[in-house]
Amino acid sequence: MKKIKEIISSVDSSLTIEEQQYPTICVSPNQLRKLAEKLKENGFDVLLNLTGMDYKEYFGVIYHFTSTQDKKAMVVVKVNTPDRENLAIPTVSDLWASANLYEREAYDFFGLQFVNHPDLRRLFLRADWNGFPFRKDYDADPKLNPVPLVNQTADAMEDLPSIRFDKEGKLITEHKALFDKNEYVVNIGPQHPATHGVLHLRVSLDGEIIKKVDPNFGYIHRGIEKMCESKTYPQILQLTERLDYLSGTMNRHAFCLCVEKALGIEVPKRAQVVRVIFDELTRIASHLLGWGCMCMDMGSITAFIYGMRDREKIMDIFEETGGGRLMVGYNVIGGLANEVSPKFVDQVKEFIPYMRKMIKEYHILFTNNPIAKGRMENIGFLTKETAASLGVTGPAGRASGWSCDVRKIEPYAVYDQVDFQEMLRSEGGTFDRYLIRLDEIEQSLRIIEQLIDNLPEGDFKAKTPAIIKLPEGEYYQRVENARGDFGVYINSKGDKNPYRVKFRSPCMTLISALDPLCRNEKIADLIMIGASLDYVIPCADR
Amino acid sequence: MLTFSEIISTIHEGLTDALPGWLATTIEYVIIGAALLGLYCVLALILILLERKICARFQCRIGPNRVGPWGLLQSVADMVKILLKEIISIKNTDNILFKTALFLAIAGSFCTFGALQFGDGLACIDFNVGVFYILAISSLGVVGILLAGWSSNNKYTLIGAMRSGAQLISYELSAGLSIMTMVILAGSLSISDIIAGQGGMNAEGGYNTWYIFQAPTAIIAFIIYLIAGHAETNRGPFDLPEAESELTAGYHTEYSGIQFGFFYLAEYLNMFIIAGIAATVFLGGWQPLQINAGWASGFNELMGQIPSWIWFMGKTFALVLLSLWVRWTFPRLRIDQLLKLEWKILMPISILNLLIMAVWVII
Numbered sequence: 001m002k003k004i005k006e007i008i009s010s011v012d013s014s015l016t017i018e019e020q021q022y023p024t025i026c027v028s029p030n031q032l033r034k035l036a037e038k039l040k041e042n043g044f045d046v047l048l049n050l051t052g053m054d055y056k057e058y059f060g061v062i063y064h065f066t067s068t069q070d071k072k073a074m075v076v077v078k079v080n081t082p083d084r085e086n087l088a089i090p091t092v093s094d095l096w097a098s099a100n101l102y103e104r105e106a107y108d109f110f111g112l113q114f115v116n117h118p119d120l121r122r123l124f125l126r127a128d129w130n131g132f133p134f135r136k137d138y139d140a141d142p143k144l145n146p147v148p149l150v151n152q153t154a155d156a157m158e159d160l161p162s163i164r165f166d167k168e169g170k171l172i173t174e175h176k177a178l179f180d181k182n183e184y185v186v187n188i189g190p191q192h193p194a195t196h197g198v199l200h201l202r203v204s205l206d207g208e209i210i211k212k213v214d215p216n217f218g219y220i221h222r223g224i225e226k227m228c229e230s231k232t233y234p235q236i237l238q239l240t241e242r243l244d245y246l247s248g249t250m251n252r253h254a255f256c257l258c259v260e261k262a263l264g265i266e267v268p269k270r271a272q273v274v275r276v277i278f279d280e281l282t283r284i285a286s287h288l289l290g291w292g293c294m295c296m297d298m299g300s301i302t303a304f305i306y307g308m309r310d311r312e313k314i315m316d317i318f319e320e321t322g323g324g325r326l327m328v329g330y331n332v333i334g335g336l337a338n339e340v341s342p343k344f345v346d347q348v349k350e351f352i353p354y355m356r357k358m359i360k361e362y363h364i365l366f367t368n369n370p371i372a373k374g375r376m377e378n379i380g381f382l383t384k385e386t387a388a389s390l391g392v393t394g395p396a397g398r399a400s401g402w403s404c405d406v407r408k409i410e411p412y413a414v415y416d417q418v419d420f421q422e423m424l425r426s427e428g429g430t431f432d433r434y435l436i437r438l439d440e441i442e443q444s445l446r447i448i449e450q451l452i453d454n455l456p457e458g459d460f461k462a463k464t465p466a467i468i469k470l471p472e473g474e475y476y477q478r479v480e481n482a483r484g485d486f487g488v489y490i491n492s493k494g495d496k497n498p499y500r501v502k503f504r505s506p507c508m509t510l511i512s513a514l515d516p517l518c519r520n521e522k523i524a525d526l527i528m529i530g531a532s533l534d535y536v537i538p539c540a541d542r
Numbered sequence: 543m544l545t546f547s548e549i550i551s552t553i554h555e556g557l558t559d560a561l562p563g564w565l566a567t568t569i570e571y572v573i574i575g576a577a578l579l580g581l582y583c584v585l586a587l588i589l590i591l592l593e594r595k596i597c598a599r600f601q602c603r604i605g606p607n608r609v610g611p612w613g614l615l616q617s618v619a620d621m622v623k624i625l626l627k628e629i630i631s632i633k634n635t636d637n638i639l640f641k642t643a644l645f646l647a648i649a650g651s652f653c654t655f656g657a658l659q660f661g662d663g664l665a666c667i668d669f670n671v672g673v674f675y676i677l678a679i680s681s682l683g684v685v686g687i688l689l690a691g692w693s694s695n696n697k698y699t700l701i702g703a704m705r706s707g708a709q710l711i712s713y714e715l716s717a718g719l720s721i722m723t724m725v726i727l728a729g730s731l732s733i734s735d736i737i738a739g740q741g742g743m744n745a746e747g748g749y750n751t752w753y754i755f756q757a758p759t760a761i762i763a764f765i766i767y768l769i770a771g772h773a774e775t776n777r778g779p780f781d782l783p784e785a786e787s788e789l790t791a792g793y794h795t796e797y798s799g800i801q802f803g804f805f806y807l808a809e810y811l812n813m814f815i816i817a818g819i820a821a822t823v824f825l826g827g828w829q830p831l832q833i834n835a836g837w838a839s840g841f842n843e844l845m846g847q848i849p850s851w852i853w854f855m856g857k858t859f860a861l862v863l864l865s866l867w868v869r870w871t872f873p874r875l876r877i878d879q880l881l882k883l884e885w886k887i888l889m890p891i892s893i894l895n896l897l898i899m900a901v902w903v904i905i
Binding site for chain 1: 546597600601602603697698701705778779781782870872873874875876877878879
């Protein structure tokens with residue numbers, strides 16, 4: 001805290017820190033560069049989240065910074081444009097690589113002009129889209145943007161605009177091509193058996209060697225954040241599960257926590273414990289699928305089916321209690337949707353020893369297989385610095401040695417009362433990312449084991465108002481989902497609909513790690529490295 | 543006991559008695575061709591069903607069980623479906639090469655298939671250079687694959703075809719060298735001579751055993767042949783040319799309907815052919831299991847009672863099962879690892895093995 005004061009006083013003595021959930025600093029666009037450089041110098045090496053805002057009179061950007069050394073440190077920087085016309089904001093993408101995609105997103109949604117950003121293409125929408133959909137005055141008339149009948153050309157996808165000030169201080173746009181004319185570019189996806197969803201990668205090849213990877217987002221962009229602005233809070237819960245469908249329970253948990261925090265609802269202990277058990281079961285299910293898909297991407301279909309077989313047991317537990325299998329819909333604001341099934345405890349207790357036995361089998365079948373080892377070892381290294389710069393959290397970040405487990409940093413629900421270890425590895429190779437998931441399954445089992453035996457008695461749901469209206473203000477909640485740091489930002493004006501909702505997607509940063517990881521590797525490894533990052537496209541596209 | 547050679551010679555005599563010589567020969571050719579083609583298709587259907595059932599068991603699934611009893615007619619249903627499917631013609635392909643490629647692929651596999659000896663006297667052709675013929679003609683398939691990849695005018699197929707070319711040509715060497723090792727032991731290139739050397743009585747009055755038991759180098763050659771042969775069939779862990787995860791379907795991405803069916807058929811039969819050659823050269827072909835010892839004469843007699851074609855099919859299917867087991871257990875190699883395995887490990891061992899075998903035979 002004191003350190004932050006020093007940092008900002010070195011930038012401009014008139015800046016003040018607002019005490020909110022996190023220390024918040026408001027700066028003008030001119031001061032941003034200097035503040036960002038100072039923050040970076042003083043250890044804030046992670047740009048966790050970047051939220052574009054439309055405040056009706058002017059636009060703004062909210063940056064969430066954190067640090068790899070001081071994990072609990074978090075600082076929020078707000079930048080507002082002077083009015084609705086002058087939208088130039090200096091880029092920070094050269095300081096934090098994660099800003100690259102974040103700023104593209106903010107440009108795509110709000111039309112904010114990030115000066116000196118090297119690649120200011122639209123991120124989710126087509127280059128020929130009219131208007132910026134997250135602006136409050138956006139005209140959603142379908143006549144303005146009819147359903148396109150022709151595909152976007154490769155030229156449109158490869159033209160990198162970049163905005164900078166010329167000598168007279170006017171904004172000018174420069175264009176650059178992504179690939180050379182004679183590069184051998186292969187499209188992988190959006191329809192491809194191994195991209196785990198509709199991700200479109202444009203890969204430049206030299207024989208089998210990868211020279212450049214350019215991910216193309218937006219094929220499953222549903223505008224969930226925009227939809228949230230016209231839905232009530234209980235309705236939004238359904239949308240959260242559709243982001244990262246494999247850790248839907250956790251996403252939903254994050255949103256519930258955020259709303260509960262805003263309303264000041266005390267969630268009954270029983271509900272907190274069951275929520276954590278569900279979170280950990282979801283994490284196991286997700287890691288099993290991630291493990292299986294990674295094996296399948298290396299050509300071992302049998303391992304994939306083994307993973308699916310054991311995941312099915314978890315789906316059965318979910319179905320028995322929550323009703324749903326993939327999207328359980330079990331967490332609601334204030335607690336749980338219903339009491340747990342009478343069979344729930346027995347089912348979970350049966351599952352724990354079974355899963356431990358199966359992990360041993362996985363190691364025999366796959367981990368110790370010489371071909372599998374030969375494929376995974378010495379490939380795709382992600383250093384801790386790169387991981388932090390790119391914002392690669394979750395198992396992939398921990399495999400690089402970055403201790404980024406939100407369950408430990410900002411414990412929520414009952415995570416501070418259970419004993420578990422944050423799995424860390426140091427090298428950040430593909431094999432580390434592979435092993436860390438199996439280790440995390442083991443830790444998740446440990447958490448469940450401690451909780452399942454003594455579920456606290458009591459209500460499963462706290463009393464909530466009939467119509468949920470959040471008090472005016474901003475709320476941010478972080479949760480560790482199966483892929484990393486999942487964040488929910490809610491800006492409320494006191495209505496029953498939020499003014500703005502932003503989800504911090506861990507998958508988008510994972511995808512942005514593909515290019516640095518895959519350069520100079522073989523094309524066969526692209527798929528495997530992608531699988532080792534274990535991204536889910538609907539989470540990135542939102 | 544009625545043997546195949548008796549049946550065949552009866553038919554042959556009947557035909558030559560009733561008809562002029564040229565007509566009889568023509569009819570015989572047609573009959574043999576049709577019989578082979580029938581066997582080829584039936585075997586492919588059996589193999590496809592077998593693989594689906596067995597891999598389902600490996601993966602804790604049930605496998606096809608709806609069509610016919612225990613799902614036995616599943617392959618037949620699939621065959622009918624694939625025959626009825628539309629063949630999609632694609633713009634910007636090299637049409638002539640595109641259509642020739644699949645015939646080359648299947649012709650290569652079919653011609654090799656014709657040279658196998660399925661039982662005592664159950665062979666269509668028997669040259670004095672049979673082994674040479676098999677090695678030569680089975681390489682025809684790679685031309686088909688390369689042409690398929692090139693003519694499809696697609697980046698995936700091209701990468702798949704190039705990988706395939708590199709892989710098949712490399713592994714052909716090891717496969718050839720390990721068979722040559724056995725040719726040295728047999729002292730003949732003729733398949734019937736090779737089989738004859740692995741059964742019956744030898745000059746000293748003992749029993750001839752299978753070649754794999756006759757020399758320690760033969761075991762090494764056998765293992766190398768299995769690995770190299772497995773790689774030549776383009777199946778996991780060597781299925782890089784059609785590596786699903788990166789290349790969708792590799793060289794046959796653009797083929798549809800029965801055109802794809804041809805590649806599919808050739809792939810399955812290649813698996814059978816490689817197993818068949820391994821059974822012929824190393825495991826005595828259709829010769830029964832014999833033990834070269836005085837006390838074992840009763841056993842040898844008993845083994846001799848089992849029909850020869852059951853011996854051949856039994857050995858071949860056992861090797862096919864082995865290949866399925868490997869395929870459904872191991873992940874896929876990467877192209878550089880694949881070539882390293884061949885050029886740095888298998889080939890030097892094969893050459894050394896060949897030399898040792900030559901010395902062994904001379905001594």
